[in-house]
Each structure stands twice: as C-alpha cells, then as structure tokens.
Amino acid sequence: MKWLITGGAGFIGTNVAQALVCAGDRCALADNFHRAGARYNQQYLRERFALHVDFLDVRFPDQVNAYWQAHHDADVVLHLAGQVSLVASIHDPRYDFDTNALGTFNVLEATRRLLPEARVIYASTNKVYGDLRALCVTEAATRYLLPDFPGGIAEDLPIDLHGGYSCSKGTADQYALDYHRVYGLSTVALRQSSIYGGRQYASEDQGWVAYFVQMGVERRTFRISGCGKQVRDLLHVSDLIECYRAIARTPRESLAFGQAFNIGGGPQSSLSLVELFPLLESEYGFPMQYTSGPPRTGDQKVFIADIRKAAEYLGWKPTVAIGEGLEELVEWSKSRWAA
Ligand SMILES: NC(=O)c1ccc[n+]([C@@H]2O[C@H](COP(=O)([O-])OP(=O)(O)OC[C@H]3O[C@@H](n4cnc5c(N)ncnc54)[C@H](O)[C@@H]3O)[C@@H](O)[C@H]2O)c1
Structure with missing residues (x-):
C-alpha cells in the first residue's frame, strides 16, 4: 500500500512513517518544516529509515497539485500537516487559517481531481x-x-467552534465530510484527543504530556494554566497508527466513510495534570515543581472521548496502557536531553 502523508516530519507523521515502512508499506512524506523539531525528525527518518521528507506547503494549491500528480498511485492520503497550537492561532490567525482550513481544502481538491479512489484520513x-x-x-x-x-x-x-485553531480545524473537518457527501471521496475526520509518544517536540502551548515529561527530565520549574484538575484522555501514538491502518484496510463502500470519529484513549486512559505529576514523581523520580497561572481562554475543563463508534465501524480499540506509553515517552525524552 502507498501512503501520501502531509506533515510527515511532525510528531505523528514521523511515528506513522517509521511504522509503515517497518510493515512493508511505501510512503511519500511532505512537510514545510514550520514546526520546531521537524528538521530533527527529517534527519531521523533519513538516517534510520532512508526516508526522504519533501518540501511542500499545503497553503499553495500549485505545490499540492504537483505533489499529488507525482504520487498519483497513492492508496491513502493521510493529511496531518497543520498549525497545531490554539495560542499560536490567536497570535497569527492568517497562518492558522491558511494552513488548516485552506490547506485542507487544497488537499481535498487535489484528491478529488487526481486521487479520487484514495482513502482520505x-x-x-x-x-x-x-x-x-x-x-x-x-x-x-x-x-x-x-x-x-x-x-x-x-x-x-x-x-461549537471557539478560537482560531478550533475554527480552522473545524472548517477543515466539515469540508472533509462534505467531500464524501458531494463528491463521493472516501474521507473520515478523526477528532483526536491528546496523542503522546516519542518524537514530539512539545511546547508549553501544545503537547502537554510530552512537555511535562520534558520538564521533569530536565528538572525545570514550569507553569501550568489553571488549577491542574483539567482532564484529557490520552492515546499513545502507536494506537493511533493502528486506527489509521484499520481505515486504510476498510473497503471503500463501508459506511465508515463520510463520518467523524472521536479517537482517544477513552475513559480508561484519562488523567488530570495533578494526577500525572505524582505518577512521574513516583515512577521516575522527577521533581515536578510548578507554579499556577490563570486558566487558558477556551480551554476544556474535561474532554474524554467516547470511542465506541470507532470500535463499531473500524473494529479499533486502544491497547497501550498509560504506564507503558509513558515509559516509551520518558526514554525518548531522556535521550533527547542527553543529545
Ligand atoms: N498531537 C495531538 O495531540 C493532536 C491532537 C489532535 C489533532 N492533532 C492534529 O494532528 C496533526 C498532526 O499533529 P502533530 O502532533 O504531529 O503535530 P506536529 O506539529 O508535530 O506536525 C504537524 C506538521 O505539519 C507541518 N506543517 C505546518 N504548517 C504546514 C504547511 N503550511 N504545509 C505543510 N506542512 C505544514 C509542521 O512542520 C509539522 O511537521 C495536526 O493536524 C494536528 O492538528 C494532533
């Protein structure tokens, strides 16, 4: 199977690419390297897996069309390229809109014209x-x-779209579903919860589990927004990859296409910040020292995905326990710090 992956040098893209290549699939990887850390992932994929990440900026339709033409034999389009931070979307709403909303529109249009048989995630x-x-x-x-x-x-x-990131991603989500209704493309919109794992170059604004683990590894004092009782369901990136692969195997006539799915760890894998910190202290001896600031505007106090629809339509369920997933992330964070 051949995958065309945008955002291929990002956290999720890098993990997907290495898993697919190890499983014998082929991938074309594209990224504009906007994200800090993307160049390190590019180098890692080249040195460890002989994989090349091509430059592509999804904001520009000519670049997208040319790339799709060059990879017109792809079976799956995995569209990961994105501006990923709510805070950054407020500072630079145009980049956020152009990448997430317009960039996804460009990807859907190129797929409609050049890869109409592909599954689109x-x-x-x-x-x-x-x-x-x-x-x-x-x-x-x-x-x-x-x-x-x-x-x-x-x-x-x-x-209920709130804030730039939510608006631009929500617009793209709705376009993806509509391209199934109107043009018959085999699209799905995966409404992902907090994904964690190695190769995530997280920041205070995005990728909270990886960020706090990094602070613990480096023994740095950090700041949290709000009281720390905010809850998210966590999904290890390897479980997310299994979800993508399940979609790639799903027959095109399946009722799964044209649908949105909430994809996370579900109620079994939910944690608040102040539950994560003692876990990191007791398991790894990290001194989790922090100060608290005001809650972030528009932040959800709790989000836990109900993942039963994904189980029903895709036959998918997460399997990695939080302790196991954290172990992998901590190892990677330590190696990053040591480097
Ligand atoms: N990680 C999560 O917890 C999470 C949760 C929900 C949704 N998502 C979505 O999953 C996707 C991948 O997330 P990630 O965690 O790997 O983020 P990431 O930032 O590590 O990867 C996104 C990649 O997109 C690239 N990019 C940015 N602007 C681009 C542009 N204009 N053209 C081409 N490439 C561009 C970046 O350089 C980066 O490598 C994103 O769309 C994100 O919104 C992630």
Missing part, C-alpha cells in the same frame, strides 16, 4: 466541540468530572 481535533461550557462539570479532589457523560463525549455532540 483527516486529523481533526476534539477542539471542534468548543470549551464545553454548557455541560455540567463537577469537581473532585484531583480532577474535573462530566457526570452526564460517563462513557465520554460522543460524535453527536454539536460542534
């Missing part, structure tokens, strides 16, 4: 559901709770 986000302020949230000793959603948030919750 769009990496959307749980941020399309907004800040969830309308839902009842209660507070326990170490975490916020959504008592009306014990199984997590399902896809039938209306989308």
